[in-house]
Amino acid sequence: MSDGHTGGLEHLEIEAPADAFDEPALSRIARYVATANRVTQAFWGDDSHDTTVDEIVASLRHPDDEIVRRFLAVEDGRDVGRSIAAINREEGASVAYLSAWVVPEERGRGLGRAIAEHIERIAIELGATSLQAWIDHRAPVEGDAAIAPASGHGAVAADAAARLAVSMGYALEQVDRISVLDVAAVRATLERDRADALQHAGDAYDVRSWPGRTPPEFADGMAALHARMVTDAPSAGLDVDDESWDAARLARMEEELEEAGQSILQAIAVHRESGGVVAFTVLVLPAPGRPAFQEDTLVHADHRGHRLGMLVKTENLLQLGRLHPDRARVITWNAEENRPMLAVNEALGFVPIGAEGGWQKRLGRAEATATADTMEA
Numbered sequence: 001m002s003d004g005h006t007g008g009l010e011h012l013e014i015e016a017p018a019d020a021f022d023e024p025a026l027s028r029i030a031r032y033v034a035t036a037n038r039v040t041q042a043f044w045g046d047d048s049h050d051t052t053v054d055e056i057v058a059s060l061r062h063p064d065d066e067i068v069r070r071f072l073a074v075e076d077g078r079d080v081g082r083s084i085a086a087i088n089r090e091e092g093a094s095v096a097y098l099s100a101w102v103v104p105e106e107r108g109r110g111l112g113r114a115i116a117e118h119i120e121r122i123a124i125e126l127g128a129t130s131l132q133a134w135i136d137h138r139a140p141v142e143g144d145a146a147i148a149p150a151s152g153h154g155a156v157a158a159d160a161a162a163r164l165a166v167s168m169g170y171a172l173e174q175v176d177r178i179s180v181l182d183v184a185a186v187r188a189t190l191e192r193d194r195a196d197a198l199q200h201a202g203d204a205y206d207v208r209s210w211p212g213r214t215p216p217e218f219a220d221g222m223a224a225l226h227a228r229m230v231t232d233a234p235s236a237g238l239d240v241d242d243e244s245w246d247a248a249r250l251a252r253m254e255e256e257l258e259e260a261g262q263s264i265l266q267a268i269a270v271h272r273e274s275g276g277v278v279a280f281t282v283l284v285l286p287a288p289g290r291p292a293f294q295e296d297t298l299v300h301a302d303h304r305g306h307r308l309g310m311l312v313k314t315e316n317l318l319q320l321g322r323l324h325p326d327r328a329r330v331i332t333w334n335a336e337e338n339r340p341m342l343a344v345n346e347a348l349g350f351v352p353i354g355a356e357g358g359w360q361k362r363l364g365r366a367e368a369t370a371t372a373d374t375m376e377a
Contacts, residue, residue, distance in 0.1 A: 009111065011083070011118050014070040016060035029056050032072045035079045039101045043136055048291050048331065055286075058260035064252055065089055065243075069122055073102075073115050080106040083119040087126045093241045096128030112164055124363065130239040131361045133170065135161050136178070139355040147172050147357075151236045154336030156357045165359045174236035174335055174358035177342065179350035180291070181330040186349040187321055193348065194314035197307040201269070205278070205303075207311055209267035209319045213254045218268060219247035221277030225298050226250065232301055234335040238358055262286050265323070267316035269299075269308045276300075279308040281316050285324060292320060294332035297341065309344045317348070 014032050017025035033051050040049040059068065066088050073081035081102040087093050100116040123131055137156035140146035145158035147166070154175030156162055162172070198207065214222050227245035257264055262284050269279035281297040299308045320327055333356060334342050 008075055009080075009114055009118075010074045011071040011115075012074055014056070014060070014072060017057065026053070026057075028072060029053055029060075031079050032056065032070065032082055035072060035082045035103060036101065038103045039082075042104045048329075050286075050290070052261065052287065055260040055262070058256045061259070062252060062256040065249055067126055069126075071119070071122075073111070073118075075106075075111070078106070079103070080111055081115045083115050083122075085119050085123040085126060085128075087123065087128055088241050088243060090241055090243060094128060095130045095132060095239050095241045096123035096126060098123055098131055098133045100133075107160070112161075113168070116164070116168060129363045131170075131363065132238060133165065133359045134176075135165065135357050135359060137162060137355045137357055139177075139352060149173050149175055149236060149358075151337055153236070154355065156355045162357065165357075168361070170359040170361045171237075172357050173238045173360045174234075174337075176333040176356040176358065177336055177352050178354040178356055179332050179334070179345055180353050181294075181317075181332075181345075181348060181350045183317070183321065183328055183330060186317075189349075190314050190318050190321070193310060194318065197311035197314060200307040201311055202306070204272055205306065205308065205311070206270045206272060207267065207315050208270060209265070209315045211263065211265050211319070211323055213258075213264070214250060214266065216247075218270075218277055219250055221270075222266075222268070222280055223247050223250045225277060225280050225300065226296065228300065229296055229298055232298060234338045236335070236337065236358070238360055239362070257284060263324070265292075265316055265319050267312040267319065269303075269312055271303065278303040279312050281309075281312040283316055283320055283330065285320075285327060288326060291329035291331050292324070292327045294330050304340070309341060310347070313344060313348065 012028060014029055015025060030053055033053050033056060037050045041047060066086055068086040071083045072079060084099040085096055087096045098119050100112060100119050102111045120131060137159055140155050140157045146155040147158050147162055148155040149172045156175055223245040227243055230240050230243050254264060265283040267281050268277050271278045279299040282295040283292050284295050285292045297309060297313065332345060332350060334345060
C-alpha cells in the first residue's frame with residue numbers, strides 16, 4: 001500500500017484487498033469505515049448515513065469510470081479523520097470531488113485544514129483544475145450567521161466547516177436541501193398521487209418498475225438519461241465534466257451496488273409512440289433498518305410538464321412499500337433552485353432536515369502546475 005505523511009499526521013491510502021483473506025487491507029478499510037461513521041453519527045445523531053466495509057470494497061473493485069483515492073488520517077496511532085478525491089476518467093476531465101473529515105473529539109487543532117490540504121494536492125496530481133466539496137450543514141434558522149450561494153437559492157449555517165472552506169478559497173455555489181419522507185405516514189396517499197399523475201400524463205406514456213438491474217430492453221434508454229444528469233440537472237455555478245454512458249456503464253454501476261449489499265428499485269416512464277425511456281428514478285436501499293436513499297431522478301427536457309416526475313416517484317415508492325415494508329424513511333437531496341422537483345417532493349410529504357453546500361475552488365493552470373511542482377520537489 002502507498003502511504004504518505006506530513007509532519008506527525010499520516011495519510012494511509014485505502015486500496016482494494018487482493019482477495020477475501022487480505023487481512024491488512026481489510027483491516028485498514030474497517031478502520032476507515034469506523035472513522036467515517038463516527039463523523040456521520042455525530043452530525044446526524046444516528047446511523048442513517050453510515051458506510052459499510054462492503055460498500056467501500058465494492059467501490060475499490062470497480063475503478064472503471066472514475067479514479068477515487070481514499071486515505072485514513074492517523075496521528076500518534078489514533079485514527080483522526082479520512083479523505084477522498086475523485087475525478088472522472090473521461091478525457092479532459094478537470095473537476096475533482098473532495099471530502100475531508102475529522103472525528104469530533106479531535107477537532108479544533110488544525111487537522112481539518114491539514115487533511116484538506118493533503119487531499120487537494122492529490123486532486124491536483126490527478127489533473128484537476130476545479131476542486132469541489134459537498135459538505136453537510138445545518139440549514140440556518142433565524143438569528144444564525146448564514147452563507148448564501150451566488151445564485152441566491154438557499155443558504156447554509158456559517159459553521160466551522162463553512163468557515164474553513166471560505167478560508168481555503170472555496171466559494172459556495174449551490175445548496176441542496178436534504179429532506180426525509182415518513183413512508184408510513186404517506187402510504188395511503190401514494191395510490192391517489194400516482195393515479196392523478198397517470199391521468200395527467202394521458203395515453204402518451206406508460207410506467208414501469210422493477211427491483212434490481214435494468215432489463216436489457218430499457219438499458220440504452222436508461223444510460224442516455226444518466227448521461228443527461230450532468231447537463232440537465234441544475235448545477236448553479238459549479239463546473240461540470242461531461243460523462244459518457246452506455247449500457248455497459250449502467251451495468252457496472254448496478255453491479256457495484258449489488259456487491260455493496262445494496263438493493264435497487266427503479267421506475268421509468270416510456271413514451272409510447274417512440275418507445276423511448278423519458279423519465280426515471282432510482283431508490284437505493286443499504287442494510288436493513290436504515291433509510292432508503294432517493295438517488296437520481298430525471299425527466300427528459302422534451303417531456304416535461306406531464307407530471308412524469310410525480311408518476312415515476314410514486315410508482316417507485318409503492319414498489320418500496322410492497323417489497324420492503326420495513327423501510328420507514330426515504331432521504332433525498334435536491335438543489336434549492338430545482339423548484340419543479342422540490343414541488344414534487346413537497347407534495348409527496350418530504351420535509352427538510354438539513355442542507356448540503358456545494359463549494360468550489362477554481363485553480364488557474366499556473367497555480368495547478370506550481371502545486372504539482374511543489375509536490376515533486
